[in-house]
Amino acid sequence: MSAGDTHTHGSAEVAARVERRWATIAVIIVVGMALLAAFAGIHRATMPQPRVETTDPSRIHLSGEFVESNLGSVLEANGNVTVRAIGQQYSFTPACIVVPVDTPITMRATSADVVHGILIQGTNINTMLVPGYISEQLMRFTKTGDYLMPCQEFCSFGHEGMWGKVKVIDKADFANRAKGGGRLSCVGQ
């Protein structure tokens, strides 16, 4: 018995019509999703870092923006805050980052050795640290408090011990601490 014998030409047409309808719905769903992502990206400005920046990890200790004395948080003239940090096996420097609440913050970070990641729990801040490249993340905290910041990427045997901290403090308090113009951190506090 072959299928063609038992079914009329009409049923094939019905099948084709239903199929086409479903295919159309499927295409609409997919295009809709892509448009939604584009809208969210452009309208809410939540797009990935636009520029690829590189840095030589074997020289970051010696010169440039990631020398040790330049790591931590700094209050810029326009009131924004820039945080610079590096990840290395198996810690972040600084291990505790202090930032003010309700302030636009730019975090610039890189790795000194292997691939690491920064994830701040309870937020959408999540980026990879790839040696040789600089990661930039824009952020803004709406609540003060302490946040855990684990390394989210496997970086060899000590990976499970690589936890940093983010301390979000009052704006005035931060401005006060930043008066000297130095680089702030909350290491040891």
Place this chain on the structure above:
Amino acid sequence: MLVNRKLILAHFWLAFAVFGFALTLGAWQMFIRSPIGTWLSNPELYYRSLTAHGTVMGYVFPTLVAMGFGYAISESALEQRLVGVRWAWTGFWLIVAGAIMAVVPVALGRASVLYTFYPPLIGNVFYYLGVVLVVVGSWIWVALMAINLRVWRKAHPGAPVPLAMFANVAGSYLWAWTAVGAALELLLQIIPVAAGLKATIDAGLARVFFSWTLHAIVYFWLMPTYIAYYTIVPRAIGGRVYSDSMARISFILFLVVAMPIGMHHTFADPQVGAGFKFIHSAFTALVALPTLLTVFTICASVEIAARLRGGRGMFGWIRALPWDNPMMLALAFSFVMLGFGGAGGLINMSYQLDASIHNTQWITGHFHLIFGGAIVIMYFAIAYDLWPHLTGRELIDIRLIRTQLWLWFIGMIITTFPWHWVGILGMPRRMAYFDFGDPAIAPQALSVTFSAIGGFILLASGIMFIVILARGMRAPRVAAGPYRFALAVHQPATVPVALNTHALWVALMIVLTLTNYGYPIVTLALTEGTSVPAVYVGAQ
């Protein structure tokens, strides 16, 4: 017409043996990092285990299943003796040699780089060479599938290629091309460093190469499952394939759009610009299309079976389905897990939503639901369905088979749902242990405990699966008859050339990959000063 049954059985048995090994490691890992296990005094053992688990589950197990199933399809769908049997055995032994060569340094702690490699971490060179051998062995299979189809075409000019073989060859081409990304990373970047010929490596470029493989490989794992949906399930439950051409279109779409989307794995990486991230995100949305088409076609095919059995009404037919048939059960479980996993995948696909769960336990939950759940449960179903034809003996433990499938489904849900939850809370993946005494982490302890329990349910199910197959080797003999695939409601007498050949689609796949990957790869390769010193694992 299954002639080379020993060859096919060898692939399946090796696949399920390594699967049992990796499954045991997986359960142990979940136990050890949960609050019910005691902490390891040496966390490095965890990463050894994790590397072995991922390498076996990611490369060895699905490849062997696809190969064994592919040989079975070639012989039974084409009704033609396998051409190149000697080569097929060569491929098999290459995989055996490669798997051993890779696992020994891992066991010795000299290659704890996980199956995703992570340069500039560099492990023992034999680990990478082992992986290369596994891939080379599987490429022999790719060539054999193409050759067997060509031989058949010569003998049947213009005839429609049987759907199962059409899909099987599409899957093999997808694999051949997707493996190129990791092969380039290994051959051009990692192995020279591991062998001591070079001391630096561009980690960013390596991650882009790997993303070329890392996403499409999932669709390679998926192919046997989709072939089973279309060509085994409807026959096994007494139905018909709703549409032969829809099936072909789905497989073609997988071939074309599964490839150039892997950069969604680098959404959080600094070495890829925003433009290519958006392009890959949009293409990722596109790959939902063949799955949506498949869900529709398979549901319609199942409905046909139900109505043939006397099912009535808008939804009443669902009750008329043969729910005691293991194939029906496996399909239903697979679809549920595919639904949840797919929904999670749509979240990962979007740059904006991905940021909240990138590299957390959510991701582990997502791909265990898709691969370990939706895909592997159909591997079980494929084995159950083929076994009597391969062994000439009946599988008698039908109740046990049902229990095994139920356990796998329940175990997978209990394992992965809590993972999704702690992922949203920001629990990072790939950690040997957590300090649940820390008040900030303590709330996650209960979820992690559930996952560990799920892991042991999965282990129990896996053991049952192997026992059922082993018992099937000594069951009473039956004449299983020729192995057949499901027929379509309108079985095509002719098929348009575009739906009967692969050349056009393979060309499109390659062109799309080159447009979506070419520019970023070339720019990264030409950027100076981004190579960093290698960090050798276990060198001290």
